[in-house]
Amino acid sequence: MRALRKRCLIAGVHPTGISNGSQDRNLEGQYYCIFRTEISGIHVLFDAPILAEHSINTSFGLPKTFVDLKLRTIKMKPSEWANHNRSDVLKWWVESFLTGIEKIYIAYHDRQGNVHKIINRKLRELWRDCEHDWSPNICGHFLSRCLGNIKTLLANVDSASTVYLLEYDAENGNLRYKYATERSEYTFIPDWFRLMMEESLEHLNAATQFQI
Numbered sequence: 001m002r003a004l005r006k007r008c009l010i011a012g013v014h015p016t017g018i019s020n021g022s023q024d025r026n027l028e029g030q031y032y033c034i035f036r037t038e039i040s041g042i043h044v045l046f047d048a049p050i051l052a053e054h055s056i057n058t059s060f061g062l063p064k065t066f067v068d069l070k071l072r073t074i075k076m077k078p079s080e081w082a083n084h085n086r087s088d089v090l091k092w093w094v095e096s097f098l099t100g101i102e103k104i105y106i107a108y109h110d111r112q113g114n115v116h117k118i119i120n121r122k123l124r125e126l127w128r129d130c131e132h133d134w135s136p137n138i139c140g141h142f143l144s145r146c147l148g149n150i151k152t153l154l155a156n157v158d159s160a161s162t163v164y165l166l167e168y169d170a171e172n173g174n175l176r177y178k179y180a181t182e183r184s185e186y187t188f189i190p191d192w193f194r195l196m197m198e199e200s201l202e203h204l205n206a207a208t209q210f211q212i
Contacts, residue, residue, distance in 0.1 A: 035099055040144040042151055048099050066101045067120075068092070074108040074116055085130040093126050094139060149175050160194040163187055 034047050050066045070092050076084060096104055102123050109115045127136050146168070154164065163186040164179045180186060 033099070037098065039147055042147045044147065046098070048095065050099055050101065066099060068096055068101050068104040070104055070106050072106050072108055074110055082133065085133045089126055089130050090134050090139070093123065093136070096123050146175065153177065160189045161187060
């Protein structure tokens with residue numbers, strides 16, 4: 001995967017997967033970024049691994065653009081293509097849409113894992129190829145309703161150790177959950193961060209009382 005990422009972050013990747021040496025760029029690398037967005041009035045904070053590359057117009061000092069790398073089997077049966085579009089490509093679109101990625105690289109490989117070509121596709125081309133399999137509007141409405149339910153569920157939760165595990169039942173359309181109140185394998189907020197936030201709140205409250 002590291003070699004593939006390096007390959008994809010070289011400029012001038014043609015549909016045949018052959019790089020244009022006259023336009024080569026240096027590898028910019030992988031980032032782990034924190035994103036903030038608003039969906040139907042709900043503020044969402046999430047993290048995601050992404051790739052970054054420089055714009056071709058480097059003379060204008062344009063910022064880096066985010067891209068992504070995906071893997072696809074070079075030969076699939078019609079039934080496999082349908083399942084691939086409904087599951088894998090849908091996930092690609094959602095992940096890229098939420099992080100603001102407009103272009104992804106797709107590496108086509110055989111059953112042995114050998115990559116034969118690398119192409120790049122724009123995000124809007126993905127859902128146009130799958131317009132008979134899923135709809136961006138339906139996905140957006142589902143995400144909005146799901147976040148609304150989660151917000152209601154967690155409205156009275158005030159614990160850094162409590163973790164809710166959610167599971168969506170597509171057949172019945174229900175969102176089921178279970179939770180753990182003690183620290184466990186699912187805990188993702190480290191103690192040092194919790195202590196730092198508590199100390200910051202104490203200083204903030206003390207400063208506010210002093211001003212009053």
